[in-house]
Amino acid sequence: MSNARIPVSLSEENYHLNKTIYVSLLSVLVGIVAGFGAIGFRYLIGFFHNLFFHGTLSFIYDSEVPFVSRWGFLVVLVPAAGIALANWITEKWAPEAKGHGVPEVMVAVMEHRGVIRPVVALIKSLASAISIGAGGSVGREGPIVQIGASFGSTLGQVLKLSPREVIILVGAGVAGSIGATFNAPIGGIIFAIELILPEYSIMTIMPLVISSTIATHISLLILGNSPAFTLPMYQFVSSYELSFYLVLGILAGFVSIGFIAVLYRTEDFFDELPLNSTVKALAGGFLVGLIGYVLFLLFGEYYVFGVGYAFLTEVLANSVPVVLLLAALLVAKIAANALTLAAGGSGGIFAPSLFLGAAVGGAVGLTVNSLFPELTASPSAYAIVGMAAVVAGTTGASLTAVIMIFEMTRNYEIMLPLMLSVVVAHFITAKFYRETIYTKKLTRRGIKIQLDKRIPIFRTVRLGDIMKTSFVSCSPLSRVGEVSRMMHEKAIGLLPVLDGQNVVGTVSYEELFRSGCRKEETIEKLFTPKDITVDRNSDLYDALNRMKKERTNLLVVTDSSGAAGFVTRNMIISSYLAKREAL
Structure with missing residues (x-):
């Protein structure tokens, strides 16, 4: 019998494999919580929407269908009341729940070894549901990311896992939350890799895959297996059309820069006002309500209230035929989102980025389609490409934008122009602004987050x-x-x-x-x-x-x-x- 010892390298390899399996099993639980959390958060938004705008008690709400409030002109007071209440809740119990969510998860990973207070998920859910339900012009992905990340962090802390393993579970929570929210499991994985995790390997990716798969499947069972957005039949008409998508990418890049700049300048303006936070919240919310009511008087819909998916549905169905309307909505949405967050509201910026992208893409599509009808596809194709391009420009997550838009539409034919516009928008933003909407929030606090995975640690220690x-x-x-x-x-x-x-x-x-x-x-x-x-x-x-x-x-x-x-x-x-x- 041989007495040869097992090489140390094999023992280490077996140890890491067992660790990966263990963390992956834990990610099943994270995925379950992320999936039900995403669904529950959606119903919570519906409850507050019906309460604030219709005075009824119901969880049933379809965000893709336009609505008319029973309050008439007094609807301008609804966002003010909701944002003020959300601001009071976050200030009292979880200040880190204020804003759009994702930066707080990023800094928890890079600065605090993945530690997130459990109360953050509860407060973020409540404050964001109130903000969105009351017409705050924000998205739901930021809050859901914090819900999944908070549970992953809490589970890792309770089980006394190493900081690296806690961070992996945080990433698993993020991947599951995004996958369940947008019915985009691969997009959720890529989102976590690009924006949350400090590095990626088989150890980090496998738990993300499992969590995103579980969470998305739960969402499909309860909400149905259909793409988030339906795109009319698309066909690549001419090679010349790529030049139009190139122009769209450039415009999307500058729209992204404008969006980021206006958001943080508005926050600075509100921070410098010699008023208490409640008065600021009421003032900002009133302006959001006023913007929505003016749009209702002019165009028959509030448009900027909530996540804005009703507008996206209309644009992708080619039901918004006027460039002037799209230009007006572009400006209105930027202003409404900036006011909501600066005034103390809670919610994400992913959905507003989709809204802005659809507006600029739809405008470009209408223009080129009227000038070169024989060379171009329908305006809705440009709208969906614009959505991905602005998401890439604002967040810096270009691969996420491509994968998620593909999963959300399930239309492979549009991938070539989609990738071109996304890359161009990313380069324009990186060249002329250098900050994403997520990293800008942190650098203003003296925290440097480096998204380049090649040298993450050297870039995160001051x-x-x-x-x-x-x-x-x-x-x-x-x-x-x-x-x-x-x-x-x-x-x-x-x-x-x-x-x-x-x-x-x-x-x-x-x-x-x-x-x-x-x-x-x-x-x-x-x-x-x-x-x-x-x-x-x-x-x-x-x-x-x-x-x-x-x-x-x-x-x-x-x-x-x-x-x-x-x-x-x-x-x-x-x-x-x-x-x-x-x-």
Whole structure:
């Protein structure tokens, strides 16, 4: 009998396989909760919609059918009441539930090891259902993402899983929630990979697949197996038509930029108002109600209230024949969404992005179809492509946009123009704005989220969080003997040289030794002039690039008051390894 030992690599491989199976089994439970959560949230929206707009108690509500409220002009007060109530609920019990949801999940993964408070799911569901049901111009995907993510996080914490495994369950909750919401299981998986998880491997993808499959199947059993949107028969008419889709991609990119900019400028405006939050919520909600009522008087529908799926259904059925109406709705929807979120409402931005994309795409489709009827498809084809393009431009999740729109329409013929417009819109937004609607919210709080999976950890750790503040330095007028003694006592081979508050370079023990200078001489002519400063909000990747450029192993970290600390190459490597082990 052989006494040969099993190779360590095989033991490790078996261990990781068992871990993957265990987490995947847990993701079944996550998928069940995400599926029923998505369905329950939809019915909750229906309840508040019927209560606010019709004064009835019912959970039955079809968001794809236009409605008329019984309140007449007083309908302008409905969004005000709903947004004010939602704002009060989030401020009192879960401030992180305010806004559009996805950024909070992203920062929980990158900054807090996937830890999300369980109460967030409950408060987010209630506040968002009230906001949307009362006519707040937001989507339902952000709240549902937080519901699934919160349960995944809570399950991982209760079972005392490692931070990496907790994060995987958070991703599984996100994938299941998105899959169930839009009847798009693959899109849910890609959404979680592109926007939530810090890296992807077989360990992370398998639980996502299982959760999304389970959640979507539950949704199909209860809500029916049909695409989210029905697109009329599409046929690629001419190769020349690709040039029109190229133009659509460019326009979608600039619409995305405008959407993001208006949203955050409106938030800044509301934050600076010298009013309490309740008054702001009432004022913002009243303006949303006013926009909806004016649209009703002009065009017979409120359009901007709620998720806006009734408008999408009309556009995709080629029932909106006027470019001017689409242009007006584009402006109105951007304003209504910005006001809803800035005033304290709770909800997502995915559905508003679909709305804007349908408006700009429909307008382009109507225009080119009237000018070149023999070369172009129906306006609805341009609307569906515009939906994907604006989603890609605003969220940065281009692959998600392509896959989800395909799953939501189940029309393969439109994939070529769809992919072209999505890529162009993504590049336009990245080139001229550089932030997505999700990352912008976090960078404004000093949190950097890097969606490039190649270097995620180096981009997520700020120097201000790892620097040492016990600062040791010398000046150009310091004497050789004094500097040598300081290096010896502190066991430091390199010191930064400061002239007052200005960092002018470095001096090394080797430079002092080779100089042959007497101990009484100054180091004024011995130190090496270098720009070794870096801002405390820079990340590890920025620091390594600066070290490479200046050929140094030490950087002085600065803030508004001057030198605040220092980092070394070894500190950066240690920080990277610690973060990597935690994930």
